[in-house]
Amino acid sequence: RSAMDAARQVVNFSAGPAKLPRSVLLQAQKELVNYKGLGISVLEMSHRTSDFLKIINSAETLLRELLNIPENYKVIFLQGGGSGQFSAIPLNLIGLKERRCADYVVTGAWSAKAAKEAEKYAKVNIVHPKLGSYTKIPDTSSWNLNQDASYVYYCANETVHGVEFDFVPDVRGAVLVCDMSSNFLSKPVDVSKFGLIFAGAQKNAGCAGVVVVIVREDLLGFALKECPIVLDYKVQAGNGSLYNTPPCYSIYIMSLVLEWIKNNGGAAAMDKLSSIKSHMIYDIIDSSSGFYVCPVEKKSRSRMNIPFRIGNVNGDEALEKKFLDKAVELNMISLKGHRSVGGIRASLYNAVTIEDVQKLAAFMRSFMQMHQS
Numbered sequence: 001r002s003a004m005d006a007a008r009q010v011v012n013f014s015a016g017p018a019k020l021p022r023s024v025l026l027q028a029q030k031e032l033v034n035y036k037g038l039g040i041s042v043l044e045m046s047h048r049t050s051d052f053l054k055i056i057n058s059a060e061t062l063l064r065e066l067l068n069i070p071e072n073y074k075v076i077f078l079q080g081g082g083s084g085q086f087s088a089i090p091l092n093l094i095g096l097k098e099r100r101c102a103d104y105v106v107t108g109a110w111s112a113k114a115a116k117e118a119e120k121y122a123k124v125n126i127v128h129p130k131l132g133s134y135t136k137i138p139d140t141s142s143w144n145l146n147q148d149a150s151y152v153y154y155c156a157n158e159t160v161h162g163v164e165f166d167f168v169p170d171v172r173g174a175v176l177v178c179d180m181s182s183n184f185l186s187k188p189v190d191v192s193k194f195g196l197i198f199a200g201a202q203k204n205a206g207c208a209g210v211v212v213v214i215v216r217e218d219l220l221g222f223a224l225k226e227c228p229i230v231l232d233y234k235v236q237a238g239n240g241s242l243y244n245t246p247p248c249y250s251i252y253i254m255s256l257v258l259e260w261i262k263n264n265g266g267a268a269a270m271d272k273l274s275s276i277k278s279h280m281i282y283d284i285i286d287s288s289s290g291f292y293v294c295p296v297e298k299k300s301r302s303r304m305n306i307p308f309r310i311g312n313v314n315g316d317e318a319l320e321k322k323f324l325d326k327a328v329e330l331n332m333i334s335l336k337g338h339r340s341v342g343g344i345r346a347s348l349y350n351a352v353t354i355e356d357v358q359k360l361a362a363f364m365r366s367f368m369q370m371h372q373s
Protein backbone atom coordinates (compact mmCIF):
# COMPACT_ATOMS: atom_id res chain seq x y z
CA ARG A 1 0.00 0.00 0.00
CA SER A 2 1.33 3.45 -0.78
CA ALA A 3 2.21 5.95 1.95
CA MET A 4 -0.62 8.15 0.72
CA ASP A 5 -3.22 5.41 1.23
CA ALA A 6 -1.88 4.65 4.69
CA ALA A 7 -2.03 8.33 5.64
CA ARG A 8 -5.59 8.58 4.44
CA GLN A 9 -6.68 5.92 6.89
CA VAL A 10 -5.44 7.71 10.01
CA VAL A 11 -8.25 8.95 12.19
CA ASN A 12 -7.19 11.93 14.31
CA PHE A 13 -9.06 12.45 17.58
CA SER A 14 -6.75 15.21 18.80
CA ALA A 15 -8.08 17.86 21.19
CA GLY A 16 -6.14 20.57 19.37
CA PRO A 17 -4.63 21.43 17.05
CA ALA A 18 -7.18 19.08 15.61
CA LYS A 19 -8.34 17.41 12.45
CA LEU A 20 -9.11 19.65 9.48
CA PRO A 21 -11.46 18.70 6.67
CA ARG A 22 -9.50 16.81 4.01
CA SER A 23 -10.88 19.01 1.24
CA VAL A 24 -9.53 22.09 3.03
CA LEU A 25 -6.04 20.58 3.20
CA LEU A 26 -6.17 19.61 -0.46
CA GLN A 27 -7.27 23.09 -1.51
CA ALA A 28 -4.53 24.68 0.62
CA GLN A 29 -2.04 22.31 -1.00
CA LYS A 30 -3.25 23.18 -4.47
CA GLU A 31 -3.01 26.91 -3.76
CA LEU A 32 0.15 26.86 -1.65
CA VAL A 33 2.75 27.89 -4.23
CA ASN A 34 0.60 29.83 -6.67
CA TYR A 35 -2.47 31.36 -5.05
CA LYS A 36 -5.25 31.86 -7.58
CA GLY A 37 -2.77 32.39 -10.40
CA LEU A 38 -1.03 35.33 -8.70
CA GLY A 39 2.32 33.54 -8.87
CA ILE A 40 2.90 33.86 -5.11
CA SER A 41 1.77 32.08 -1.97
CA VAL A 42 -0.54 33.48 0.70
CA LEU A 43 2.50 32.89 2.93
CA GLU A 44 4.44 35.61 1.10
CA MET A 45 1.64 38.06 0.40
CA SER A 46 1.55 41.54 1.96
CA HIS A 47 -1.33 41.96 4.35
CA ARG A 48 -1.94 45.38 2.78
CA THR A 49 -2.76 44.01 -0.69
CA SER A 50 -6.26 43.82 -2.09
CA ASP A 51 -5.74 40.06 -2.51
CA PHE A 52 -5.24 39.58 1.22
CA LEU A 53 -8.09 41.95 2.02
CA LYS A 54 -10.32 39.64 0.00
CA ILE A 55 -9.24 36.72 2.16
CA ILE A 56 -9.78 38.43 5.53
CA ASN A 57 -13.05 39.98 4.35
CA SER A 58 -14.27 36.60 3.18
CA ALA A 59 -13.45 35.08 6.59
CA GLU A 60 -15.41 37.83 8.31
CA THR A 61 -18.36 37.65 5.91
CA LEU A 62 -18.60 33.88 6.29
CA LEU A 63 -18.46 34.14 10.08
CA ARG A 64 -21.19 36.78 10.09
CA GLU A 65 -23.31 34.60 7.86
CA LEU A 66 -22.73 31.32 9.73
CA LEU A 67 -23.41 32.80 13.16
CA ASN A 68 -25.89 35.45 12.13
CA ILE A 69 -23.75 38.10 13.85
CA PRO A 70 -25.69 41.35 14.41
CA GLU A 71 -24.33 44.52 12.81
CA ASN A 72 -23.46 46.15 16.12
CA TYR A 73 -20.76 43.54 16.71
CA LYS A 74 -17.16 43.74 15.50
CA VAL A 75 -15.31 40.66 14.33
CA ILE A 76 -11.57 40.79 14.92
CA PHE A 77 -8.73 38.37 14.25
CA LEU A 78 -5.94 38.40 16.81
CA GLN A 79 -2.82 36.51 17.87
CA GLY A 80 -1.89 35.21 21.31
CA GLY A 81 -4.36 32.31 21.20
CA GLY A 82 -7.22 31.66 23.57
CA SER A 83 -4.81 32.26 26.44
CA GLY A 84 -4.02 35.75 25.13
CA GLN A 85 -7.70 36.54 25.59
CA PHE A 86 -7.50 35.51 29.24
CA SER A 87 -5.45 38.73 29.64
CA ALA A 88 -7.07 40.80 26.88
CA ILE A 89 -10.56 40.46 28.37
CA PRO A 90 -9.82 42.06 31.76
CA LEU A 91 -7.45 44.57 30.12
CA ASN A 92 -10.20 45.73 27.75
CA LEU A 93 -13.35 45.27 29.80
CA ILE A 94 -12.57 45.67 33.48
CA GLY A 95 -12.78 49.44 32.99
CA LEU A 96 -16.46 49.17 32.07
CA LYS A 97 -17.28 49.76 35.74
CA GLU A 98 -15.50 51.64 38.47
CA ARG A 99 -15.02 48.82 40.95
CA ARG A 100 -12.75 46.81 38.68
CA CYS A 101 -14.24 43.46 39.57
CA ALA A 102 -15.42 40.59 37.41
CA ASP A 103 -17.55 37.49 37.87
CA TYR A 104 -16.16 34.11 36.78
CA VAL A 105 -17.80 30.71 36.45
CA VAL A 106 -15.11 28.06 36.87
CA THR A 107 -16.10 24.68 35.44
CA GLY A 108 -12.75 23.28 34.34
CA ALA A 109 -9.08 23.86 33.57
CA TRP A 110 -9.61 26.61 31.00
CA SER A 111 -11.97 28.85 32.95
CA ALA A 112 -9.75 28.31 36.01
CA LYS A 113 -6.77 29.62 34.04
CA ALA A 114 -8.79 32.57 32.77
CA ALA A 115 -9.86 33.51 36.30
CA LYS A 116 -6.29 33.26 37.56
CA GLU A 117 -4.96 35.51 34.82
CA ALA A 118 -7.74 38.04 35.42
CA GLU A 119 -6.65 38.35 39.05
CA LYS A 120 -3.63 40.31 37.79
CA TYR A 121 -5.93 43.11 36.68
CA ALA A 122 -9.20 42.68 38.49
CA LYS A 123 -10.92 41.64 41.65
CA VAL A 124 -12.24 38.21 40.69
CA ASN A 125 -15.41 36.79 42.17
CA ILE A 126 -16.11 33.09 41.57
CA VAL A 127 -19.90 33.16 41.46
CA HIS A 128 -20.61 29.68 42.81
CA PRO A 129 -19.33 27.42 45.60
CA LYS A 130 -15.97 26.05 44.46
CA LEU A 131 -16.20 22.65 42.76
CA GLY A 132 -14.27 19.71 44.21
CA SER A 133 -13.95 18.19 40.76
CA TYR A 134 -14.78 19.45 37.31
CA THR A 135 -17.63 17.12 36.45
CA LYS A 136 -20.65 19.41 36.26
CA ILE A 137 -21.96 22.92 35.86
CA PRO A 138 -22.90 24.33 39.27
CA ASP A 139 -26.65 24.89 39.45
CA THR A 140 -27.35 28.42 38.22
CA SER A 141 -29.63 28.98 41.22
CA SER A 142 -26.48 28.85 43.39
CA TRP A 143 -24.74 31.60 41.38
CA ASN A 144 -24.13 34.79 43.23
CA LEU A 145 -23.65 37.51 40.61
CA ASN A 146 -22.09 40.74 41.72
CA GLN A 147 -23.96 43.93 40.71
CA ASP A 148 -20.68 45.82 40.40
CA ALA A 149 -18.98 43.29 38.13
CA SER A 150 -17.80 44.64 34.79
CA TYR A 151 -18.63 41.32 33.12
CA VAL A 152 -19.54 37.66 33.73
CA TYR A 153 -17.15 35.13 32.23
CA TYR A 154 -17.62 31.43 31.44
CA CYS A 155 -16.22 28.72 29.18
CA ALA A 156 -18.84 27.10 26.94
CA ASN A 157 -16.90 23.87 26.58
CA GLU A 158 -14.12 22.68 28.86
CA THR A 159 -11.78 20.87 26.49
CA VAL A 160 -9.82 19.05 29.20
CA HIS A 161 -12.66 17.99 31.50
CA GLY A 162 -15.42 17.47 28.93
CA VAL A 163 -17.99 19.76 30.55
CA GLU A 164 -20.20 21.73 28.14
CA PHE A 165 -22.98 24.28 28.62
CA ASP A 166 -26.08 23.39 26.62
CA PHE A 167 -27.62 26.74 27.54
CA VAL A 168 -26.61 30.38 27.64
CA PRO A 169 -26.61 31.52 31.27
CA ASP A 170 -29.07 34.27 32.14
CA VAL A 171 -26.96 37.00 33.72
CA ARG A 172 -29.73 39.57 34.02
CA GLY A 173 -28.37 42.14 31.63
CA ALA A 174 -24.72 41.92 32.69
CA VAL A 175 -22.02 41.81 30.00
CA LEU A 176 -21.61 38.12 29.20
CA VAL A 177 -18.17 36.96 28.01
CA CYS A 178 -17.65 33.45 26.65
CA ASP A 179 -14.70 31.25 25.68
CA MET A 180 -16.06 29.16 22.79
CA SER A 181 -12.66 27.91 21.64
CA SER A 182 -13.58 24.25 21.57
CA ASN A 183 -17.22 24.26 20.50
CA PHE A 184 -17.23 27.25 18.17
CA LEU A 185 -19.44 26.63 15.12
CA SER A 186 -20.57 23.25 16.44
CA LYS A 187 -24.09 24.70 16.79
CA PRO A 188 -25.99 27.92 16.12
CA VAL A 189 -25.61 30.58 18.81
CA ASP A 190 -27.57 33.72 19.59
CA VAL A 191 -24.71 36.22 19.52
CA SER A 192 -26.95 39.03 20.75
CA LYS A 193 -26.95 37.48 24.23
CA PHE A 194 -23.21 38.07 24.56
CA GLY A 195 -20.99 41.05 25.10
CA LEU A 196 -18.02 39.12 23.77
CA ILE A 197 -17.30 35.68 22.34
CA PHE A 198 -13.81 34.44 21.54
CA ALA A 199 -12.47 31.26 20.00
CA GLY A 200 -8.99 30.05 19.16
CA ALA A 201 -9.13 28.53 15.68
CA GLN A 202 -7.17 25.33 16.16
CA LYS A 203 -9.95 23.27 17.75
CA ASN A 204 -12.93 23.63 15.46
CA ALA A 205 -12.37 26.44 12.99
CA GLY A 206 -8.91 26.23 11.48
CA CYS A 207 -5.26 25.99 12.47
CA ALA A 208 -3.24 27.50 15.30
CA GLY A 209 -2.21 31.17 15.14
CA VAL A 210 -5.47 33.07 15.09
CA VAL A 211 -8.18 33.73 17.63
CA VAL A 212 -11.53 35.24 16.63
CA VAL A 213 -13.10 37.88 18.87
CA ILE A 214 -16.73 38.90 18.36
CA VAL A 215 -17.42 41.94 20.50
CA ARG A 216 -20.34 44.35 20.90
CA GLU A 217 -19.40 47.82 19.71
CA ASP A 218 -20.43 49.69 22.84
CA LEU A 219 -17.84 47.74 24.87
CA LEU A 220 -14.93 49.19 22.89
CA GLY A 221 -12.85 52.04 24.21
CA PHE A 222 -12.51 51.03 27.87
CA ALA A 223 -9.04 49.46 27.71
CA LEU A 224 -6.70 50.14 30.61
CA LYS A 225 -3.80 52.36 29.62
CA GLU A 226 -1.38 49.50 30.20
CA CYS A 227 -3.22 47.24 27.72
CA PRO A 228 -0.76 46.18 24.98
CA ILE A 229 -1.85 47.93 21.81
CA VAL A 230 -2.00 44.69 19.80
CA LEU A 231 -4.60 43.40 22.27
CA ASP A 232 -6.65 46.60 22.33
CA TYR A 233 -10.00 45.68 20.76
CA LYS A 234 -10.81 49.25 19.76
CA VAL A 235 -7.49 49.72 17.99
CA GLN A 236 -7.69 46.36 16.22
CA ALA A 237 -11.37 46.78 15.28
CA GLY A 238 -10.69 50.29 14.03
CA ASN A 239 -7.95 48.93 11.79
CA GLY A 240 -9.84 45.92 10.44
CA SER A 241 -7.51 43.62 12.45
CA LEU A 242 -4.59 45.12 10.52
CA TYR A 243 -3.04 47.41 13.13
CA ASN A 244 -0.03 45.13 12.76
CA THR A 245 0.64 42.07 10.61
CA PRO A 246 -2.12 39.56 11.31
CA PRO A 247 -1.61 35.77 11.16
CA CYS A 248 -2.34 35.84 7.43
CA TYR A 249 -2.05 32.15 6.64
CA SER A 250 -4.13 31.07 9.65
CA ILE A 251 -6.85 33.49 8.57
CA TYR A 252 -6.72 32.03 5.07
CA ILE A 253 -7.08 28.46 6.43
CA MET A 254 -9.97 29.62 8.59
CA SER A 255 -11.71 31.09 5.55
CA LEU A 256 -11.46 27.70 3.84
CA VAL A 257 -12.87 25.91 6.90
CA LEU A 258 -15.75 28.40 7.13
CA GLU A 259 -16.54 27.83 3.47
CA TRP A 260 -16.50 24.08 4.12
CA ILE A 261 -18.93 24.52 7.03
CA LYS A 262 -21.21 26.63 4.87
CA ASN A 263 -21.16 24.08 2.03
CA ASN A 264 -21.99 21.34 4.53
CA GLY A 265 -25.13 22.94 5.90
CA GLY A 266 -23.76 25.53 8.34
CA ALA A 267 -23.89 25.55 12.13
CA ALA A 268 -27.28 23.81 12.24
CA ALA A 269 -25.93 20.82 10.31
CA MET A 270 -22.83 20.69 12.55
CA ASP A 271 -25.19 20.67 15.53
CA LYS A 272 -27.02 17.58 14.28
CA LEU A 273 -23.79 15.79 13.44
CA SER A 274 -22.28 16.61 16.84
CA SER A 275 -25.28 15.15 18.53
CA ILE A 276 -25.18 11.93 16.49
CA LYS A 277 -21.41 11.47 16.86
CA SER A 278 -21.27 12.09 20.61
CA HIS A 279 -24.26 9.82 21.29
CA MET A 280 -22.50 6.99 19.48
CA ILE A 281 -19.72 7.09 22.08
CA TYR A 282 -21.78 7.99 25.19
CA ASP A 283 -24.21 5.14 24.39
CA ILE A 284 -21.35 2.65 24.49
CA ILE A 285 -20.05 4.12 27.75
CA ASP A 286 -23.48 4.07 29.38
CA SER A 287 -24.29 0.51 28.33
CA SER A 288 -20.89 -0.89 29.31
CA SER A 289 -21.86 -1.82 32.89
CA GLY A 290 -19.04 0.30 34.25
CA PHE A 291 -16.30 -0.95 31.91
CA TYR A 292 -16.13 2.55 30.43
CA VAL A 293 -16.73 5.40 32.87
CA CYS A 294 -17.34 9.05 32.00
CA PRO A 295 -17.03 11.14 35.17
CA VAL A 296 -19.13 14.03 33.86
CA GLU A 297 -22.74 14.43 34.97
CA LYS A 298 -25.04 13.52 32.07
CA LYS A 299 -26.61 16.90 31.45
CA SER A 300 -23.25 18.67 31.32
CA ARG A 301 -21.46 16.24 29.03
CA SER A 302 -19.50 17.70 26.16
CA ARG A 303 -20.32 16.74 22.61
CA MET A 304 -16.86 17.83 21.52
CA ASN A 305 -14.48 16.22 24.02
CA ILE A 306 -15.41 12.93 25.66
CA PRO A 307 -13.17 11.97 28.57
CA PHE A 308 -13.51 8.46 29.96
CA ARG A 309 -11.74 5.86 32.07
CA ILE A 310 -11.50 2.14 31.44
CA GLY A 311 -11.97 -0.70 33.94
CA ASN A 312 -13.22 1.35 36.89
CA VAL A 313 -13.96 4.93 37.96
CA ASN A 314 -10.30 5.66 38.64
CA GLY A 315 -9.13 3.87 35.52
CA ASP A 316 -7.09 0.69 35.18
CA GLU A 317 -3.93 2.27 33.80
CA ALA A 318 -2.56 -0.94 32.31
CA LEU A 319 -5.83 -1.53 30.48
CA GLU A 320 -5.93 2.09 29.31
CA LYS A 321 -2.42 1.80 27.94
CA LYS A 322 -3.44 -1.34 26.09
CA PHE A 323 -6.44 0.52 24.65
CA LEU A 324 -4.30 3.42 23.45
CA ASP A 325 -1.64 1.14 21.95
CA LYS A 326 -4.21 -0.95 20.13
CA ALA A 327 -5.95 2.21 18.88
CA VAL A 328 -2.67 3.44 17.38
CA GLU A 329 -2.19 0.05 15.70
CA LEU A 330 -5.59 0.59 14.13
CA ASN A 331 -4.57 4.11 13.02
CA MET A 332 -6.66 5.96 15.59
CA ILE A 333 -4.44 8.58 17.19
CA SER A 334 -4.41 11.22 19.94
CA LEU A 335 -6.93 9.47 22.19
CA LYS A 336 -4.85 9.91 25.33
CA GLY A 337 -6.55 12.01 28.01
CA HIS A 338 -5.04 15.33 29.06
CA ARG A 339 -1.99 14.80 31.27
CA SER A 340 -3.79 16.46 34.21
CA VAL A 341 -6.69 13.97 34.20
CA GLY A 342 -5.31 10.80 32.56
CA GLY A 343 -7.48 8.15 30.92
CA ILE A 344 -8.88 8.54 27.43
CA ARG A 345 -10.31 11.54 25.61
CA ALA A 346 -12.00 11.42 22.22
CA SER A 347 -12.40 14.81 20.55
CA LEU A 348 -15.18 14.84 17.98
CA TYR A 349 -14.85 18.23 16.31
CA ASN A 350 -16.68 19.21 13.12
CA ALA A 351 -14.07 17.70 10.80
CA VAL A 352 -14.29 14.28 12.49
CA THR A 353 -16.74 12.28 10.35
CA ILE A 354 -19.45 9.83 11.34
CA GLU A 355 -17.31 7.11 9.72
CA ASP A 356 -14.36 8.12 11.94
CA VAL A 357 -16.56 7.81 15.02
CA GLN A 358 -18.00 4.49 13.82
CA LYS A 359 -14.47 3.16 13.67
CA LEU A 360 -13.81 4.22 17.26
CA ALA A 361 -17.18 2.85 18.40
CA ALA A 362 -16.51 -0.54 16.82
CA PHE A 363 -13.10 -0.66 18.47
CA MET A 364 -14.55 0.28 21.88
CA ARG A 365 -17.10 -2.52 21.59
CA SER A 366 -14.59 -5.18 20.63
CA PHE A 367 -12.08 -4.03 23.26
CA MET A 368 -14.78 -4.29 25.89
CA GLN A 369 -15.74 -7.79 24.76
CA MET A 370 -12.14 -8.92 25.01
CA HIS A 371 -11.42 -7.40 28.40
CA GLN A 372 -14.65 -7.22 30.38
CA SER A 373 -14.52 -9.63 33.30
Ligand SMILES: *Cc1c(COP(=O)(O)O)cnc(C)c1O
Pocket residue numbers: 016080081082083084110155157158159179180181182200203
Ligand atom coordinates in the same frame (compact mmCIF):
# COMPACT_ATOMS: atom_id res chain seq x y z
C1 LIG B 1 -7.24 25.33 23.77
C2 LIG B 1 -8.10 26.21 24.57
C3 LIG B 1 -7.65 27.44 25.07
C4 LIG B 1 -6.24 27.93 24.92
O1 LIG B 1 -5.89 28.14 23.61
P1 LIG B 1 -4.39 28.54 23.23
O2 LIG B 1 -4.56 28.92 21.81
O3 LIG B 1 -3.53 27.33 23.45
O4 LIG B 1 -3.98 29.67 24.10
C5 LIG B 1 -8.54 28.22 25.78
N1 LIG B 1 -9.79 27.81 26.02
C6 LIG B 1 -10.25 26.63 25.57
C7 LIG B 1 -11.66 26.23 25.86
C8 LIG B 1 -9.41 25.79 24.83
O5 LIG B 1 -9.88 24.61 24.38
